[in-house]
Amino acid sequence: MRIMETDIVVIGTGPGGATVARELAKRGKGVVLLEKGKARDWSVGTPLAYAAMYDIRRSKQGILVRRGITPGGSTMIYSGNAYDPPAFLKEDLGIDLDAEVLETRKELGIRPVPESFYRHHPGTRRLVEAAGEMGHAMKPQARFIDASLCDPHCDKCLFGCKKAAKWTARSYVDEAVAHGTRLVTGCDVRGIIHSRGRVEGVQAETAKDAITIRADRVVLAAGGMGTPEILHRSGIKGAGTHFFTDPMSVLVGEMKEGPGTFREITYTFADESRKGEFVFGNVGAVNAFVAQIAAKNISAFPRGARMTKLAGMFVKLCDEPSGEIRKDGSFHKAFTPRDEHLMAQGIAAAKAVMIKAGVRPDTITVAKGIGGHPGGTAAIGRVVGTDLATDIENLYICDNSVMPVSGGIPPVLTLIALAKQFARGLR
Structure with missing residues (x-):
């Protein structure tokens, strides 16, 4: 001791x-x-x-x-x-x-990643433009990123830096x-x-x-x-009660023509117009693909899809505090009817943006319920x-x-x- x-x-x-x-x-x-x-x-x-x-x-x-x-x-x-x-x-x-x-x-120098980065992100740009044409303002996101050190084609923030x-x-x-x-x-x-x-x-x-x-x-x-x-x-x-997780749904699909969001930085743009209910934004192709694996959703993924043509989006839900961390270490957390309703709205909006941007509708898969902010x-x-x-x-x-x-x-x-x-x- x-x-x-x-x-x-x-x-x-x-x-x-x-x-x-x-x-x-x-x-x-x-x-x-x-x-x-x-x-x-x-x-x-x-x-x-x-x-x-x-x-x-x-x-x-x-x-x-x-x-x-x-x-x-x-x-x-x-x-x-x-x-x-x-x-x-x-x-x-x-x-x-x-x-x-x-x-x-x-x-900490918190600010959006420089606009110069996005000139080399054609997939993200197509998603942002498509969203704008549909009345969704996907705006640049402030980040804890030193742009002078950042590689604009890395997209490994979720693996560390x-x-x-x-x-x-x-x-x-x-x-x-x-x-x-x-x-x-x-x-x-x-x-x-x-x-x-x-x-x-x-x-x-x-x-x-x-x-x-x-x-x-x-x-x-x-x-x-x-x-x-x-x-x-x-x-x-x-x-232990009133547990929330800010769960995400991550969507991925294959572009009909041109590049997707491969080697483009995740979560650089988002529509916050319904903040308090959900926000949605762009996801790099690798992170969108990995999310399908994490959610055990890979069986639904289209065969033969090329990583370079994949494009991703996310929907982050403001969920109700309905879960519980129990004494034995297990936890209870489910979507409430309100959560299901709002998440469905967010997924529908993100899918529509992806399709408008040129993603083939039959290739879109959704990894639902991935929480990151317990x-x-x-x-x-x-x-x-x-x-x-x-x-x-x-x-x-x-x-x-x-x-x-x-x-x-x-x-x-x-x-x-x-x-x-x-x-x-x-x-």
């Missing part, structure tokens, strides 16, 4: 946990940062990342959830899109993150370590130690030993699935207050699990801003 002592334990190295650790370490606080996964850098930038960094789980009802289990969390395998916080945070909860969002946008063009939370982890944070990877947190309503530390295990970490404060940032699992194991009640399971108003504090004194939660409902959009910028504000408020 190894025993460690520190001021603060942060569990999880995604955008929430990494930001909290960085902010506190820069202020001279003693921080121990725990990460369940290992770095496994050999897989970055290749499809091997699916085996090395992804945790892919499927509910009994068929919803697929993908998350990153590695330093940097799911930012290692996200598309790099940046959206402002959903309006309900300020309007309903009084959480104003405007200053932190502006700071982060400047700090060898060129470091895409910002990931690993950079904040590295900064935290440079300021004295002790990072422990391959670390499975077994429970929060608490007594008489006050936190006392964390119990964890690595492949080598068991660890007891004594601390005055614990910040739980293990994500929408990891956080409720740890709370369940710790005997802390109330978490949350809602330790929400503000149910498990934590607006200060992110739980009923256990000095135990806090700072990840997507605190969102009471889905925003239907990538949450990374929101979580960085929320974590900055939270960490700066700790004394």
